[in-house]
Amino acid sequence: MTCIASVFKALCLSLLFIAAVASRPTNRPKVFNVQRYGAKANGKTDNTKAFTNIWKSACTRKGGNSKIYVPKGTFYLGGIEFVGPCTNQIEFVIDGTLLAPSNPRDIKNDTWIQFRYINNLIISGAGTLDGQGKESWPLNDCHKNPNCPKLAMTMGFAFVNNSRINGITSLNSKMGHFNFFSVHHFNITDVTITAPGDSPNTDGLKFGFCSNINISKTHIGTGDDCIAILSGTTNMDISNVNCGPGHGISVGSLGKNKEEKDVNGLTVRDIVFNGTSDGIRIKTWESSASKILVSNFVYENIQMINVGNPINIDQKYCPHPPCEKKSK
Structure with a gap:
């Protein structure tokens, strides 16, 4: 009888456990198949x-x-x-x-x-x-x-x-x-x-x-910047990206418009540029309409293959000449 009672008790506990598990919400999302x-x-x-x-x-x-x-x-x-x-x-x-x-x-x-x-x-x-x-x-x-x-x-x-x-x-x-x-x-x-x-x-x-953007394990081949980082962008980490064709990873252009903000905190690492016009690129207009700061940039382990301008810091950016200098 003791053996039977023990088996019955164990069976009841098992059933209670199964019932408890079954009653828990599954947290599965509802699927909307289009x-x-x-x-x-x-x-x-x-x-x-x-x-x-x-x-x-x-x-x-x-x-x-x-x-x-x-x-x-x-x-x-x-x-x-x-x-x-x-x-x-x-x-x-x-x-x-x-x-x-x-x-x-x-x-x-x-x-x-x-x-x-x-x-x-x-x-x-x-x-x-x-x-x-x-x-x-x-x-x-x-x-x-x-x-x-x-x-x-x-x-x-x-x-x-x-x-x-x-x-x-x-x-x-x-x-x-x-x-x-x-x-x-x-x-x-x-x-x-x-x-x-x-x-x-x-x-x-x-x-x-x-802010707080992470880009990784991505391939970009296009007709302009692989990645363009514009006004007010902060804390960006770019890693294990293949870029090419294209114009590289660019900060800017900056300074064309009023009310632009600083660009701060950029890490670019483990990147391959292949067949791009530029690699690492920073471009600003010659006569800036806004005063901004570009700071705290780190570039490391960068590979360049058939790149026109591996490092290009252009402070007289003018995509479609002639560009008239703005009066101060």
Whole structure:
């Protein structure tokens, strides 16, 4: 009887343990597969409305995190904004291709895909952002044509904090690939950025008024700066990045506009520049409209292969001569 009682007690304890485990919340996010919510992967149907509705549902969901999933396939997407704040963490997993309009006039905003006012955003996956920039590049002549069309950057982040991008590819942007403004505590890893070396103004990663940015294990080959670091950016760490083709890793240009802020705290290490016009680059306008300080920079373990200007500090930056000197 003692043996039977012991076995029964052990069985009851086991059942209680299983019941307790089963009653615990799993914390698994709710998955919003875009195809199940009306998006079409035929490369033709404009999925802007479907993606907008999916974002609203995922962003406002209460009681758990949300995951928006883009499966394999080609999803045509017009200009779109994903705006917070959200009530939970959002993970945006892209395994398929997001396809931009080939006609630049079909995107009314200055960014094709824009994220604003969001915390704890994760963008990941093995998919591609195809900007279809080939039709736009010949129109990039605003320095001589005041009626030039507005060309959109591929993906932008404004007022986005404690977030990250991992694994995706950006292909053939119309202008820059990724733009960051007032973004803080952001990680970028295993990202691939590709456009022809002669595609104008297709910067890879562009930052302004950002802080605590980490970029690693990333390949950037494009027609302008691989990474552009602009006014007000502080505490940035760049490591294990391959850059080429392109114009190198650039600070600036700085000083063209009033109200620009200092750039402080940049570490660039374990970098390979291959076939770039420049490597390490700092560029400022000759007659600055603002007085700013560039300080606390560290460059180490840099490899240069077929680089035109390995170190370029240009204090008379003038992309389209002649540049008139401003009167003081």
